[in-house]
Amino acid sequence: MAATFSLIQAAASLVGRGAASSSPSSNSCFISKAVFSTFNLSYASSVSRSRRRRLSLFCDATASYSSSRTPPPVTVADPMGKDEGVAADSAMDAVQRRLMFDDECILVDEHDNVIGHESKYNCHLMEKIEKENLLHRAFSAFLFNSKFELLLQQRSATKVTFPLVWTNTCCSHPLYRESELIEEKSLGVRNAAQRKLLDELGIPPEDLPVDEFIPLGRILYKAPSDGKWGEHELDYLLFIVRDVKANPNPDEVADIKYVDRKQLEELLRKADAGEDGIKLSPWFRLVVDNFLMKWWDHVEKGTLQEAANMRTIHKLT
Numbered sequence: 001m002a003a004t005f006s007l008i009q010a011a012a013s014l015v016g017r018g019a020a021s022s023s024p025s026s027n028s029c030f031i032s033k034a035v036f037s038t039f040n041l042s043y044a045s046s047v048s049r050s051r052r053r054r055l056s057l058f059c060d061a062t063a064s065y066s067s068s069r070t071p072p073p074v075t076v077a078d079p080m081g082k083d084e085g086v087a088a089d090s091a092m093d094a095v096q097r098r099l100m101f102d103d104e105c106i107l108v109d110e111h112d113n114v115i116g117h118e119s120k121y122n123c124h125l126m127e128k129i130e131k132e133n134l135l136h137r138a139f140s141a142f143l144f145n146s147k148f149e150l151l152l153q154q155r156s157a158t159k160v161t162f163p164l165v166w167t168n169t170c171c172s173h174p175l176y177r178e179s180e181l182i183e184e185k186s187l188g189v190r191n192a193a194q195r196k197l198l199d200e201l202g203i204p205p206e207d208l209p210v211d212e213f214i215p216l217g218r219i220l221y222k223a224p225s226d227g228k229w230g231e232h233e234l235d236y237l238l239f240i241v242r243d244v245k246a247n248p249n250p251d252e253v254a255d256i257k258y259v260d261r262k263q264l265e266e267l268l269r270k271a272d273a274g275e276d277g278i279k280l281s282p283w284f285r286l287v288v289d290n291f292l293m294k295w296w297d298h299v300e301k302g303t304l305q306e307a308a309n310m311r312t313i314h315k316l317t
Contacts (some may be wrong), residue, residue, distance in 0.1 A: 093158035095251045100124075100160065104176040105136040108234050110220060112137070112313060117176035124161055126230040129222065136173060138233035140283055141193045141213070142292075143169040144241045148300050149258035151246070152267075153201070155281070156254045161225040164254060166267065167281035172196040173233075186215040186310065189236045201256070202247030213238045214304045216295060222317040223282035234313065235283055239295065239304055261296065264288075286316045 092100070100121040107116040107123075114137075122128050123136045143151045151169045155162055174180035174192035182188035190213040197203045216237050224230035248256055259267065268288065270278045280288075298307040 092160065093251075096158055096160050103173070105173050106176050106181065108135055108137050110135065110234075110313070110315075112218065112234055114181065120173070124225075124229050124231065126224055126228060129230060129232045133232075135220070135232050135234060137189070137236070138171070138173050138231075139189045139193050139236040139238055140168050140287065141170040141197065141238045141240065142287075143197075143208075143244070144239070144299050145258060146241070146243050147258075147260075148241075148296070149260050150264065150296075151256060151258050152264075153248070153253045154255040156250065156252055158251065161229045161231060162279075162281050165279040165281045166271075167284040168287070170197050170200055171281065171283065172200070186236060186238075189215070190238065193238050200249055200252040202249060203244045207244045208240065208242060212242065213240050214308060215310055216304065216308050217291065217310065217312065217314065219283070219286060219290075219314045219316050221283060221286055221315075231283070233283070237287060237291070239299065241299060241304075261293070290314070290316065 101119055103120040104117045105120050105123045106114055107118055109115055118134060118136070123134055128134050145151070152166055153169060154166050155164060157163050170193065172192065174189050180188040180192045180195075182191070187210070190210045193213055194205050194208050194210050197208055198205060216239055219235050219237065220233070221235065222230070222232045246256055267278065268280070270276055271280045271285075295304070295307050298304045
């Protein structure tokens with residue numbers, strides 16, 4: 001065994017010359033067959049054939065172990081079936097790509113019962129939405145200041161779905177994690193809203209207490225963004241009135257502005273006329289057309305709780 005150990009030490013000594021490699025997640029040295037062959041001959045006279053055979057098997061085992069601990073690059077079959085096996089969406093913005101694969105959305109049925117979870121990537125592929133009827137839970141937050149103006153954001157140019165469109169204050173998803181799965185009083189969704197308002201607009205959690213988000217209703221809608229991406233969401237509509245200081249994250253938000261009712265009406269007119277390249281998100285337009293103006297009355301009167309109806313899921317697709 002002493003001679004065998006000497007061979008291993010000899011192989012390890014070659015690391016400094018680039019002849020061996022180490023796993024990024026381990027301090028172990030892994031010896032390739034080519035390296036073993038190099039020093040195997042040098043020590044042939046002092047080591048028996050059986051011992052050299054055992055060391056060869058050791059090298060094979062460590063090489064296999066190294067391979068098992070170093071996962072191959074992530075590849076996903078092209079959703080449109082054209083370039084199967086290539087790296088998925090290599091042109092996608094790095095931040096958005098990470099979120100697409102790291103975030104696990106909450107899958108629900110049309111009655112808002114949790115039925116599983118799926119990556120944000122798959123939840124927004126129109127092919128998956130159409131073939132598998134993937135429906136995920138979402139939220140749309142509407143933040144008003146003390147002058148009863150609504151804070152709008154323009155989504156960043158790097159967003160995968162609906163880039164550069166104007167929308168309500170914050171639109172995102174609760175994730176499949178304990179704190180955002182809490183059903184009682186929609187606490188999980190409100191926790192998610194607080195998290196994303198920090199992520200997207202830089203508003204500290206202490207400026208947006210969770211218990212001040214008022215869930216007013218739920219809508220179910222489907223909307224394609226382009227030929228590949230889209231939305232199919234069961235969307236919680238959350239209202240809050242707070243004076244805050246926003247510091248938008250450029251990876252998420254291109255611009256922000258407060259609007260009163262008249263300014264919003266002008267924005268709607270321009271979007272309808274195609275002026276100034278203004279576009280609105282489909283979920284925001286659905287809320288505007290069905291609920292926003294009457295709920296705005298309650299914002300001004302301080303009676304938002306009276307407008308809440310969480311029993312009904314409004315299907316607006």
